Amino acid sequence: MLFGINPLIKGNVHFIKEDLIIYPAGQTFTVNDLTKKTQTHIAIPWSKKTINLIVMSPNRKYLAVAESGDRPTISIFDLRDRTRIKYLGNPVAGSKAKRFASIAFTFDNKYMVAITGEPDWLLLWYNWERARVETTAKMFDPGDKIGPIFQVSTHPDDHTVIVVVGDCFFKMYSLFGTEFQQYGFERAERVPLTCVTWIAPDKALAGTKDGRFLLIDFGELVGIYRVYDVDEIVIIPRRQAAEEVHLPAVDNLTPSQQAEDEVRI
The missing domain is CATH 2.130.10.10 (YVTN repeat-like/Quinoprotein amine dehydrogenase)
Structure with a gap:
């Protein structure tokens, strides 16, 4: 206590x-x-x-x-x-x-x-x-219909790379000289994001208020999962993952996307 x-x-x-x-x-x-x-x-x-x-x-x-x-x-x-x-x-x-x-x-x-x-x-x-x-x-x-921002997370290997999430907001940035430049996935206008973390140098997980998480791989969205459907996340080498693992296609960010019991990345 x-x-x-x-x-x-x-x-x-x-x-x-x-x-x-x-x-x-x-x-x-x-x-x-x-x-x-x-x-x-x-x-x-x-x-x-x-x-x-x-x-x-x-x-x-x-x-x-x-x-x-x-x-x-x-x-x-x-x-x-x-x-x-x-x-x-x-x-x-x-x-x-x-x-x-x-x-x-x-x-x-x-x-x-x-x-x-x-x-x-x-x-x-x-x-x-x-x-x-x-x-x-x-x-x-201020006029944008997004926010508030909840979290910034820094890259585990590169101090110039960050990811920022908030309500209807997801952006990854890389620092070039003295300027942050946005890259990769940013289509989060309808997603109530609340948190984010890096699970590997090339992979990030972002969580939502309604119990989903988004998997970002090399800056691109590759999967959306319900938290209660996922028991385990196993990280395997990218080349091996490309050969052995199929992640479901993502057409939109609706909460109807289902997930396997085990997600292999």
Whole structure:
């Protein structure tokens, strides 16, 4: 049981190690050692803002804490010496966003991508060690009948590739120089997407509010499945998959698509 944890914070529990968990409680981060049955605390600098989002770096050495307010911020904590080492803001002039909708470290822990909330929906690409935004991109215009955005996910091998999902929104981007360029599948106007993850360097799964997931392979949509119909996902080499596996054709994104009991990719 975790006492004092705030269920309204996205990403409110993380494993630092197999037997070491961290979560926010009041104005501190509580660190529980599950083996030694001990508890320590990391002080959170006082702020009028409200923590709304927490993510951990892939190497489990850094914790990014997003706070909402008139000027939303991201604090980076070093979990080795348990101190805040960076304080990031939104430098875009005229931005009216009061929160970060999603943030993620790149696989090499060197960069961070953040997406602001309404009404701006801006993508900010941070070199967080230098506390600098290196490029920005607008996800969509306020008049577009899409959004909100729920998640950005960074590629497991390439820090220049990301995927972003939201309600009626799916886009994959690759960073060329200082500009993000969209590629691959993006036909999601009627799809209530809520989450996405990479399951291999060339494959991503995106989940929907109505219990489906979309399989994206090399940037292209190759299958739509009902979650309750799928027991197992087995990843096999792409060449072997082309020879041995047939995925059902996708003509549209209606919820009527059925799936096999086992999906082999």
